[in-house]
Amino acid sequence: MFDFILRPFHQKLTGFSLLRFKHYHVHQVMLPYSGFLLSVIPIYLLFGLLDYQHLTEHAWVATLSRVFLSILCIVVLITLRRYASKYLELAELFLVLTVYMSIITIGKLAMTQGNFDYQSGGVLVMVYIGALSRMPFKLSLFGLSLMLLSYLLIIAPDRIGQDYGEELDRISIFFAVFLISLVASLRRDSETRKSFQQFSQIRSQQLRLRASQKKLALQTVTDPLTELKNRLYLTKNGPQIEQSAQHTNKPLSVLMIDIDNFKSINDTYGHQVGDNVIYGVAQIIRQHCGRYTGMNVRYGGEEFLSVFQCFNEQQLCQIAEKILDDVPKLYWPNTNLRVTISIGASIDVKQRWDLNELVSHGDKALYLAKQNGKNQIQLITQ
Numbered sequence: 001m002f003d004f005i006l007r008p009f010h011q012k013l014t015g016f017s018l019l020r021f022k023h024y025h026v027h028q029v030m031l032p033y034s035g036f037l038l039s040v041i042p043i044y045l046l047f048g049l050l051d052y053q054h055l056t057e058h059a060w061v062a063t064l065s066r067v068f069l070s071i072l073c074i075v076v077l078i079t080l081r082r083y084a085s086k087y088l089e090l091a092e093l094f095l096v097l098t099v100y101m102s103i104i105t106i107g108k109l110a111m112t113q114g115n116f117d118y119q120s121g122g123v124l125v126m127v128y129i130g131a132l133s134r135m136p137f138k139l140s141l142f143g144l145s146l147m148l149l150s151y152l153l154i155i156a157p158d159r160i161g162q163d164y165g166e167e168l169d170r171i172s173i174f175f176a177v178f179l180i181s182l183v184a185s186l187r188r189d190s191e192t193r194k195s196f197q198q199f200s201q202i203r204s205q206q207l208r209l210r211a212s213q214k215k216l217a218l219q220t221v222t223d224p225l226t227e228l229k230n231r232l233y234l235t236k237n238g239p240q241i242e243q244s245a246q247h248t249n250k251p252l253s254v255l256m257i258d259i260d261n262f263k264s265i266n267d268t269y270g271h272q273v274g275d276n277v278i279y280g281v282a283q284i285i286r287q288h289c290g291r292y293t294g295m296n297v298r299y300g301g302e303e304f305l306s307v308f309q310c311f312n313e314q315q316l317c318q319i320a321e322k323i324l325d326d327v328p329k330l331y332w333p334n335t336n337l338r339v340t341i342s343i344g345a346s347i348d349v350k351q352r353w354d355l356n357e358l359v360s361h362g363d364k365a366l367y368l369a370k371q372n373g374k375n376q377i378q379l380i381t382q
């Protein structure tokens with residue numbers, strides 16, 4: 001039956017989740033609410049009109065203190081909202097205690113002037129804590145206890161002397177409001193924690209969704225066999241590479257790399273070995289071009305494209321030769337397979353930064369290399 005009251009104590013937050021909860025409480029609960037908190041001030045000031053009815057003299061002192069405390073609370077709230085929002089909970093406690101203590105003081109002043117009917121306004125502040133405040137339970141408990149205690153110690157003794165029975169009624173009302181506000185604060189804490197849990201769940205779902213979207217986006221531009229980029233990536237990022245090369249005023253260059261007689265490798269050793277060959281050649285390309293390349297792409301079945309933004313003819317041919325030399329060194333267990341490749345190289349010496357044109361020249365150079373007997377490099381400069 002009392003589960004809803006005790007629940008906050010069951011869900012003990014510790015370590016990182018406690019820090020996250022505090023952050024949530026400040027940013028999702030206290031900050032949006034702190035503007036509303038300011039609306040308490042005009043009500044407090046409006047009640048100041050009653051001071052003139054109940055205080056026979058020095059009512060202006062009460063008004064002055066109300067105005068001064070209001071300005072103080074507004075300044076504290078606005079400053080904390082802006083510069084130290086983590087103290088907003090304490091600021092709310094400060095505000096309600098300030099208002100309450102001023103009401104008690106004015107009530108006490110009224111008693112010294114013979115008025116014993118103007119001391120119960122503080123109960124409204126207690127109601128406020130139960131109904132509207134966003135303070136955590138511990139601060140509510142502290143505030144409410146201090147309020148009840150100060151009423152019992154400062155106001156009640158004088159009034160008991162006046163009318164014992166009526167004051168007992170008032171004390172019981174104060175006590176009831178104290179208890180109700182306390183339970184309401186406890187319940188509010190429990191609801192805040194529940195909404196924090198929902199918030200955390202939604203947040204982690206969002207993060208997971210974002211991560212899988214990222215992964216999916218990467219998958220759509222990645223070749224699963226070689227883990228090189230695919231042609232979609234080339235289409236998407238080609239213009240960016242052209243712009244970047246143009247910006248740095250460096251010639252673009254490409255290597256079109258094709259495995260020789262790949263069909264016969266497949267036919268002789270099977271598709272699995274064929275796949276391994278594609279993978280092995282891709283790793284050599286990555287190893288030699290990874291540092292310099294704008295991108296390495298699996299362009300077709302056993303055809304690869306590397307794009308560079310910074311090479312002259314000699315550097316481009318050096319890289320091509322390294323790849324050409326290393327591929328036949330690959331070892332394929334249980335076969336006497338020796339894989340070779342042909343390379344078509346093309347460089348944009350006229351600096352037109354047209355990747356499509358460059359690729360088509362690379363293709364022509366590759367065709368020449370195949371025509372001339374394979375396992376070689378052919379270069380076309382634009």
Ligand SMILES: Nc1nc2c(ncn2[C@@H]2O[C@H](COP(=O)(O)OP(=O)(O)OP(=O)(O)O)[C@@H](O)[C@H]2O)c(=O)[nH]1
Binds near residue numbers: 225262270274275278
């Ligand atoms: N194992 C495997 N084979 C593939 C893959 N993609 C394409 N192929 C095969 O690669 C072969 C390409 O053969 P061709 O285009 O005739 O080229 P080639 O035999 O290398 O001849 P040249 O290029 O003239 O040396 C075809 O048999 C395709 O089925 C793949 O992902 N894995």
